[in-house]
Amino acid sequence: MSEVAIRINTPEELESLRDKVISARDPDATVVSVCTGPGCLAYKSHLVAENIEAELEKHGLADKVRVSRTGCHGFCERGPSVVILPRQTCYLRVKPEDAEEIVKTTLVEGGVVERLLYEGSDGVKIELEQEIPFYKHQDKVVFGVNKYIDPMQMDDYLAGGGYRALAKALTKMTPKEVTEEVTKSGLRGRGGAGFPTGRKWDATSRVEADQRYVIVNADEGDPGAYMDRGILEGNPHSVIEGLMIAGYAVGSTEGYIYVRQEYPLAIDHVLYAIDVLRGMGLLGENILGSGFDFDIKVHKGAGAFVSGESSALMSAIEGRVGEPRPKYIRTSVSGLRGKPSSLNNVETMANVPLIIDRGADWYAAMGTEGSKGTKIFSLVGKVLNTGLVEVPMGTTLKQIVFDIGGGMRGGKKFKGVQTGGPSGGVIPEAQLDLPVDFDQLASAGSMMGSGGMIIMDEDTCMVDVARYFLDFLADESCGKCVPCREGIRQLVVVLKRITAGEGREGDIALVEDIAEMMKDSALCGLGQSAPNPVLSTLKYFRDEYIAHIEEERCPAGVCKPLIAYWIDPDKCIGCQKCAKECPVDAISGEKKEPHTIDMEKCTKCDTCFRVCPTKVQAVTKITRAEAEKLGAPRQVEEAGA
Amino acid sequence: MSDTVTFTIDGKEVSADKGTSLLMAARSLGIDIPTLCHHDELADFGACRLCIVEIDKGGWKKIVTSCLYPVEDGLSVETESEKVIRHRRTILELLRARWSEMPRELIEKYQVPEDRMETESTFCVMCGLCVRHCSERKGANVLGFVGRGTERQVVAHEEPALKYCRDCAAENGMECLAVCPTGVVVNDFALSPPHMTPKGTKARPVRARDNENQEEVNKLIGD
Amino acid sequence: MLETMGKVEEIIALNDNDKERLIQILLELQKEFRWLSREVLERVGKKLDVPINHIYSLVTFYSHFSLVPKGRHVMSVCVGTACHVRGAERLLDSVASAVKCKPGCTTSDEKFSLDTVNCLGACALGPVMVADGEYMSNPTPDEISRKVESCE
């Protein structure tokens, strides 16, 4: 560990420290960057790193080759990801036992371990990370440095120019100039609403007060989104530097980072970084001799989606229930402890040092008219390549899903992409050419949200998706105001009824009445946007609702009360696979003879459907009407229960 | 800067002190806006949203809750615009599903539809008046919310209940009963043995006064 | 009991007896005891001068707190959107049958708790679960039973 323990008192000292760090490093030296992000860790990448170190030791390379444990590289689907720097050889799906071969073949002999390379659907192998289609079409301005940074090594961040922007802001710019630069860059908040960051800072700084607060929102409550975790865990200093610059711009001496407790590694990394900074004097009094005092506290969230809303989050920091405040006063005027407070998302903050360092013009050259820069998306669901991807604003959905994501899994058909989390909506295939930015997503009836993109295929029922989100919100709403609490309750009742095939005439109108009222009258953003998943699916997939209500049919074959499983006797080869796997023994038949399902016993667990060999496909989902014709009992599911 | 602002409500010009709510300003003109969770002497809550009005701020229209929205110069406020009526009707419809004895005049005035929603009458409309009254004005902190989302409830906590409720009842006859708009809050905890709810709180949900506990309640409140 | 209260006092003191740190204190207590008993909560309330109704509003608001003892081994299955579309329900069923307990419940011997969570932040690997601290991506029923058997 070469953690710097010296105090840095001036920008010059910072630069000379940086020079020292850089010159102590041979730029051609080999570094093995092992991703220890959340995805790769699940595949035991920490053992990969350990084993590589052990092998290096064996080959006497321990002091020549460094193993760096970094945050998420992006391509989590194929993790653990190991990149050999500087040559950029990228190994995927690396197992701990592959360490020996990697060290011997690549690090000792300079060759390539073919079997660990990326292999496209055409069978062609690709060695270099930047040529893999998943990465090739990205523009990793914020997220790209992750693979060079061990979050527990301040040196790594410094070597990449860390805290240069802070020094520039503190010593060469006035707070007002900093805010203006951010305004000019066109940076908009990455946490949901896309509010211009510079304008928020400006408003906060204008309010007379003896203290102002700057806060990072790392609550990341949207299920399916994890880019904030990727940044905070992998590159905590970038967020801290952004927060410090924000503090300087708005005139605050105290910053907060609100992190959900579900991200313990992110919390550890941030706390460690703060400790190091305090030791160096980069947090505390008179930072870099500029007269600017600043310190940071970390607050853990205890699990509530609604606590990510700004006024709720501030209440939570005060130790109170994290529910939104009903007052018509902005948090930039009266926020934490009644003081002017500026809250920004993790990714927003991580953009700030880049803007100050490289200038607003550089930044504003990326993206679209109304949305500048890049955006990190969490590309997940039924797409082939899942992971974190960063693209310039304005990239089309098609590029993201097909060029980067590699299209759909299992040769299925694309049906829609859900963006914006529970407040967002589903965008259908017809809109795949939509350039993704704040305004375009909003006009398509969804929203950017924090950047989750959940890809759905033909096997997804859109009524069920709407029901899923409302169910989520029924639990996650704070429950204070009537439109949200009671509105969601009734929407869930109606949607459950529809997915159970008990939909009634007038249900769609009822949904629309409630939804419209909630949009206008609910107390906070959660309630106001809660109907979005229903409204957007109604907008693009109305016929699916009608099929459920009028024909008691679930076109995607998802809603259990509306489907039944049946074995096509003409196709069944009697392999007995399904009979063995069925958990309730509902399948009978002799070997090599067609099997049958006892529909009364069947719990519709889908097991037989999945185990039936792809070449045979004898197990079929049939509609309720068809099942009844075959004599199946009508399953009455308690709607709304 | 002057301390009064001038604006219009339903076309009538009014002046009011800064910081006044639209609701107060409207009331001073004799304009009636329905409210449920508002109480002049308790902290603002903004939960029932019955008091919504439509404001026009230089051409920018928005629905706001009048009990919280502060008066502003040049504002034009409509207390019964088409949208306000429509949304208020839906809010009442939602409330009625939880409160089967909602006053007829409200139902009639807003033509609240019947039978569209699933009803599950608990009578508590979660207005929080009793909770605020008990904490803010009595300092007793017996009543409180637990849970969130659709599972949110008002409960009474045993320890402070044993300490405060009898006296409060003896002096003024259980004041929390008096503030409850549905008139059916029952804090029968003080009489019954401690009880664990599934979540493990030694507190019990307030519940509707019904035939079974009527007598107990009467005893408790000294009827 | 005495020991418990000693720990409570210690944690509160480490947090400077600061009312604002109430949630942080409760998180630490939850970690320490695996649940928040009524006695513990009352002590916290007295110590920090926060009324009991506020404390209960808070602990029942956040999903991480538990008012009943949690199992020694917690199985958290993600039911977030990304996992949902990739079969979280099926995973939940297999875990439930492996630990013999329903989602949201704890086995009577307090060995296992089965929780559902809304996102574990490893969405690319869905369906995901965290079994006793270890992330598992789309585990097979066999892998789940092995994990369950390895728990003491």
Ligand SMILES: Cc1cc2nc3c(=O)[nH]c(=O)nc-3n(C[C@H](O)[C@H](O)[C@H](O)COP(=O)(O)O)c2cc1C
């Ligand atoms: C219900 C709800 C949940 C939210 N959750 C988050 C969150 O988890 N992370 C986040 O950054 N913003 C969240 N927001 C948005 C914040 O309120 C706020 O707008 C944002 O953090 C501001 O930062 P930005 O301007 O950098 O986007 C949420 C908003 C609502 C209404």
Ligand code: SF4
């Ligand atoms: S019990 Fe009555 S006063 Fe208390 S919250 Fe419920 S409706 Fe309001």
Ligand code: FES
């Ligand atoms: S966690 Fe390793 S690539 Fe994302």
Ligand code: FES
């Ligand atoms: S009276 Fe205004 S929100 Fe209830």
Ligand code: FES
């Ligand atoms: S949705 Fe399951 S980990 Fe994020």
